[in-house]
Amino acid sequence: MPIGAAIDHAGSADQMTDTPKVQPRAATPGRRATQRPTIRDVSRLAGVSRMTVSRVLSDPELVLPATREKVHKAIADLGYVPDRAAGSLSSRRTGFIALMLPTLTNANFAAVAHGLTEALREADYHLLIAYTDYDMAEEERQLRNLLARRPEALVLTGAVHRRNASRMLLAADIPVVEIADLPSQPIEHAIGFSNYQVGRTAARYLIDAGFTRIGAIAASPEGEVTDHRGEERMRGFEDELRLSRMSTAMVMRHGTAPVSFHHGAGAIRALVERDPAVEAVFAVSDLSAVGAVMECQRMGVRVPDDISIMGFGDFEIGREINPALTTIHADFRALGLRTGEMLRELLADGGDAEARMIDVGLRVIERASIRGR
Amino acid sequence: MPIGAAIDHAGSADQMTDTPKVQPRAATPGRRATQRPTIRDVSRLAGVSRMTVSRVLSDPELVLPATREKVHKAIADLGYVPDRAAGSLSSRRTGFIALMLPTLTNANFAAVAHGLTEALREADYHLLIAYTDYDMAEEERQLRNLLARRPEALVLTGAVHRRNASRMLLAADIPVVEIADLPSQPIEHAIGFSNYQVGRTAARYLIDAGFTRIGAIAASPEGEVTDHRGEERMRGFEDELRLSRMSTAMVMRHGTAPVSFHHGAGAIRALVERDPAVEAVFAVSDLSAVGAVMECQRMGVRVPDDISIMGFGDFEIGREINPALTTIHADFRALGLRTGEMLRELLADGGDAEARMIDVGLRVIERASIRGR
DNA sequence: CTCCTTGATGGGACCGATATCATCGTAACT
DNA sequence: AGTTACGATGATATCGGTCCCATCAAGGAG
Numbered sequence: 001m002p003i004g005a006a007i008d009h010a011g012s013a014d015q016m017t018d019t020p021k022v023q024p025r026a027a028t029p030g031r032r033a034t035q036r037p038t039i040r041d042v043s044r045l046a047g048v049s050r051m052t053v054s055r056v057l058s059d060p061e062l063v064l065p066a067t068r069e070k071v072h073k074a075i076a077d078l079g080y081v082p083d084r085a086a087g088s089l090s091s092r093r094t095g096f097i098a099l100m101l102p103t104l105t106n107a108n109f110a111a112v113a114h115g116l117t118e119a120l121r122e123a124d125y126h127l128l129i130a131y132t133d134y135d136m137a138e139e140e141r142q143l144r145n146l147l148a149r150r151p152e153a154l155v156l157t158g159a160v161h162r163r164n165a166s167r168m169l170l171a172a173d174i175p176v177v178e179i180a181d182l183p184s185q186p187i188e189h190a191i192g193f194s195n196y197q198v199g200r201t202a203a204r205y206l207i208d209a210g211f212t213r214i215g216a217i218a219a220s221p222e223g224e225v226t227d228h229r230g231e232e233r234m235r236g237f238e239d240e241l242r243l244s245r246m247s248t249a250m251v252m253r254h255g256t257a258p259v260s261f262h263h264g265a266g267a268i269r270a271l272v273e274r275d276p277a278v279e280a281v282f283a284v285s286d287l288s289a290v291g292a293v294m295e296c297q298r299m300g301v302r303v304p305d306d307i308s309i310m311g312f313g314d315f316e317i318g319r320e321i322n323p324a325l326t327t328i329h330a331d332f333r334a335l336g337l338r339t340g341e342m343l344r345e346l347l348a349d350g351g352d353a354e355a356r357m358i359d360v361g362l363r364v365i366e367r368a369s370i371r372g373r
Numbered sequence: 374m375p376i377g378a379a380i381d382h383a384g385s386a387d388q389m390t391d392t393p394k395v396q397p398r399a400a401t402p403g404r405r406a407t408q409r410p411t412i413r414d415v416s417r418l419a420g421v422s423r424m425t426v427s428r429v430l431s432d433p434e435l436v437l438p439a440t441r442e443k444v445h446k447a448i449a450d451l452g453y454v455p456d457r458a459a460g461s462l463s464s465r466r467t468g469f470i471a472l473m474l475p476t477l478t479n480a481n482f483a484a485v486a487h488g489l490t491e492a493l494r495e496a497d498y499h500l501l502i503a504y505t506d507y508d509m510a511e512e513e514r515q516l517r518n519l520l521a522r523r524p525e526a527l528v529l530t531g532a533v534h535r536r537n538a539s540r541m542l543l544a545a546d547i548p549v550v551e552i553a554d555l556p557s558q559p560i561e562h563a564i565g566f567s568n569y570q571v572g573r574t575a576a577r578y579l580i581d582a583g584f585t586r587i588g589a590i591a592a593s594p595e596g597e598v599t600d601h602r603g604e605e606r607m608r609g610f611e612d613e614l615r616l617s618r619m620s621t622a623m624v625m626r627h628g629t630a631p632v633s634f635h636h637g638a639g640a641i642r643a644l645v646e647r648d649p650a651v652e653a654v655f656a657v658s659d660l661s662a663v664g665a666v667m668e669c670q671r672m673g674v675r676v677p678d679d680i681s682i683m684g685f686g687d688f689e690i691g692r693e694i695n696p697a698l699t700t701i702h703a704d705f706r707a708l709g710l711r712t713g714e715m716l717r718e719l720l721a722d723g724g725d726a727e728a729r730m731i732d733v734g735l736r737v738i739e740r741a742s743i744r745g746r
Numbered sequence: 747c748t749c750c751t752t753g754a755t756g757g758g759a760c761c762g763a764t765a766t767c768a769t770c771g772t773a774a775c776t
Numbered sequence: 777a778g779t780t781a782c783g784a785t786g787a788t789a790t791c792g793g794t795c796c797c798a799t800c801a802a803g804g805a806g
Contacts, residue, residue, distance in 0.1 A: 036546060038762055049786045054764060064784065076537075079544030084521040085458045085467060086762035089791045094458060104486055110477040117504070126518060129502055131490070145499060148457040171452030173409060261693040294693045317690055320634040320667045411792055422756045427794060437754065459792035462761045 037078040046074035057082060088150065095124060097343060098151035100142060101131045102158065102227065103258055106287075108313055109157070112179065112336040116155065119340020123347075125152070134257040136224045140165050147172050153343050155179055156187075158228050175346045175353075179339055180332070181229050182359060189346070191339055191358040193330050195229045198312055198362060199236025201328060202282045205364055206310065207244050209371070211280040214241065217267040217292065218284045220253035227257035230284040233312060237282055250275050259284065264291025268309075269299065278307060280370070286311035286318045286327055293321055293369060304371040314365055323368030330362055410451040419447035430455060461523065468497060470716060471524035473515060474504045475531065475600070476631055479660075481686055482530070485552065485709040489528065492713020496720075498525070507630040509597045513538050520545050526716050528552055529560075531601050548719045548726075552712055553705070554602050555732060562719070564712055564731040566703045568602045571685055571735060572609025574701060575655040578737055579683065580617050582744070584653040587614065590640040590665065591657045593626035600630035603657040606685060610655055623648050632657065637664025641682075642672065651680060653743070659684035659691045659700055666694055666742060677744040687738055696741030703735055 043050045048067060055062045056071040063071070074080070088094040097120060101109045117127050128149055130142040139158075143165055146154065153175040169176060169187065176188040181195050206214050218234045219227055234251065252274070254267035264283055268291070271278060283289035289311025296303045303309055303323055311318060311327040318325035338360065346353055416423045421440060428435045429444040436444070447453070461467040470493060474482045490500050501522055503515040512531075516538055519527070526548040542549060542560065549561040554568050579587050591607045592600055607624065625647070627640035637656055641664075644651060656662035662684025669676050676682055676696055684691060684700040691698035711733065719726055 037544060039764095040762080050762090051764080051787085052785060055785085058764085062784075067784080076540075079540040081517060081520045081541055081544065083462075083523055083762055085461045085523060086791090087764070088458045089456075089462055089793085090762080090764040092764095092791070104477060104483040105480060107478060107480075110483055113477055114504075126522070127502070129500070131487075144454060147454045149499075150456055150458060167452040168454060171410065171454065261689050265693060290690070291693055294695060297695045316634050317663070320638060320664055321694075322667060322670045413792080423793080424757085424795095425755060428755085431794085435754075440754080456792055459761090460794070462763085463792080463794040465761070465794095 115336020195232035196236035203240035261291035264288030265295035268292035488709020568605035576613035634664035637661030638668035641665035
């Protein structure tokens with residue numbers, strides 16, 4: 001067929017084979033005036049078959065430049081955007097990666113989502129985000145919703161321990177990556193750091209700095225709403241103190257997850273009230289730690305002269321306050337990026353790779369909120 | 374049929390009509406061992422038709438309790454999770470709401486996503502989030518990706534002004550809600566506050582407080598990467614000063630969007646260097662404002678005695694620092710919730726409602742970072 | 747006793763893409 | 777020149793659900 005011979009919109013290709021056969025589904029009269037253009041509309045306008053349009057979009061090399069151009073023009077004229085739901089169904093590739101987080105309202109988790117998106121952008125994967133607000137009951141519901149979208153992989157923070165959840169995961173049969181922790185019994189892959197080790201490291205650091213009266217700040221679990229990873233940190237913290245034969249730390253449980261600046265402020269006040277002689281305090285999150293520092297300023301308690309404060313997470317604000325906050329750094333952005341890379345490998349491989357466990361490590365960031373020996 | 378008569382897995386309903394006809398698509402041998410269960414597997418196991426299974430899941434009232442139970446058992450046994458892509462294709466309802474944000478790494482935008490999710494949760498909508506990192510070129514790409522998923526509505530921050538983008542929006546033919554600003558030419562619905570008014574309010578407030586040497590802190594636009602809403606605030610700020618016949622404010626443009634604590638610290642330092650006599654400073658974001666307060670502490674500049682600082686956004690940290698930050702509050706969480714409510718109405722109505730414009734208002738929160746007259 | 751209504755379920759087409767194979771014209775080879 | 781190979785394009789079945797009827801049994805009205 002000579003190029004350009006079929007620019008008129010009638011009498012070509014797909015058109016006749018696609019005549020309605022029996023009773024077409026009701027056109028839902030009076031709803032939306034405009035009918036969204038489909039690949040068929042494009043094919044008709046361009047005078048080619050639907051397959052050719054599909055090829056132009058997914059593998060343009062296969063199509064003659066002249067044809068390609070006709071198709072692109074038709075696409076532009078119609079404002080056509082392909083329907084990925086239909087494409088997914090046929091190709092069995094949705095291009096979705098599911099991500100389940102405790103909350104988005106936390107800079108570090110937001111950073112994970114951010115890094116992950118970036119790593120997956122050029123591979124044309126789209127992140128499907130769900131969050132549980134630290135509620136385990138919600139977790140299962142969210143998981144079901146996510147799986148219904150047929151993601152090609154699943155990224156989780158925190159364990160999914162429900163019976164049903166496990167069954168669903170098994171049936172889904174996709175790569176699962178747990179992040180931001182290193183579980184003793186990972187579902188499959190894991191990439192992160194040990195929250196338990198965070199706690200131990202913090203305790204060790206404070207002990208080595210010569211403190212003997214050490215306190216801690218955490219949230220108190222409330223039914224199904226629990227910050228498991230924060231609890232892990234506390235467990236490590238208490239274990240390390242115990243192993244060092246220190247008297248039990250004073251652990252202030254205050255409020256519920258998620259913690260916040262305000263949480264830290266309330267907690268340190270309560271803690272100091274209960275033990276005015278406390279020398280050093282570890283907070284399970286920088287948010288609490290920063291709040292604690294601010295409250296100390298208000299109470300006239302000098303940091304670090306009167307009380308030393310240590311956090312976790314290395315949030316930006318910790319670098320900016322006075323005194324700057326000593327903290328334990330875990331690189332969440334990199335976590336997201338590396339998870340993205342791992343996913344791309346796993347998905348390219350066909351997903352039958354060995355289970356991997358990657359420790360991105362921890363780093364104590366020494367700043368000014370801890371008194372030197 | 375007597376209850377329970379068809380528990381054996383053979384010889385019932387759908388089975389015979391579903392024999393493969395010609396050349397079935399290759400079973401991709403050696404890929405995944407497990408085949409994901411489909412509605413057909415459930416129907417066979419339960420001894421009912423696919424339609425009955427579908428009904429059990431979408432409208433259980435229509436199905437006899439006994440039948441319902443059989444189906445539920447089969448679903449549980451197989452770990453069946455319905456494929457929403459298939460369902461969407463058929464029902465033309467994807468259950469997606471698209472949300473486009475500048476970034477997730479901002480507590481206020483994260484709060485919008487959070488509120489929106491909550492408002493839509495029980496209506497069984499799932500949020501599809503994309504973010505642009507303040508990059509307009511990225512915006513169009515992201516928009517196309519979102520529309521390909523056939524969301525039932527689109528929530529945007531900031532204007533989408535590209536030609537192609539408009540065409541796509543038109544063809545998509547879904548409700549569009551712009552949030553966190555009140556554009557002079559809204560695409561359709563809008564719910565938020567006027568960023569221009571934020572700037573004017575801030576300037577008015579500082580003028581009324583008796584300051585005459587007033588500065589401002591903002592990011593500098595860089596090519597396609599621009600914080601349009603922040604620029605609107607600056608425009609309002611400068612206009613108000615001009616209208617009050619004040620000498621032009623000293624506007625410090627420092628770094629690029631998005632702004633951060635660190636941005637504020639650098640900006641105030643540069644600003645004070647350039648004009649040591651500056652009395653009051655408005656920052657387009659609390660993040661910058663808090664960073665500025667912290668830097669002042671470091672420089673030995675007293676807030677508010679030597680310099681007054683005002684922010685925008687009412688971030689949590691602003692409440693906790695010393696002195697607490699005077700700021701302009703816009704309720705982003707409520708914004709998310711109200712947007713969710715509006716969407717539910719729009720979607721129930723069939724989407725042909727009048728274009729609405731809702732102003733959620735602003736509130737100056739007076740705290741300690743501004744010197745009294 | 748027949749007809750009609752109602753409730754529960756099934757049959758088949760269809761949503762809008764893509765995988766696969768078929769077709770056809772032309773270039774490259776013996 | 778005849779044949780094979782290849783490149784470009786088309787036809788058709790199919791992905792896994794749901795919509796719209798059709799069917800059938802049971803109960804009520806006439």
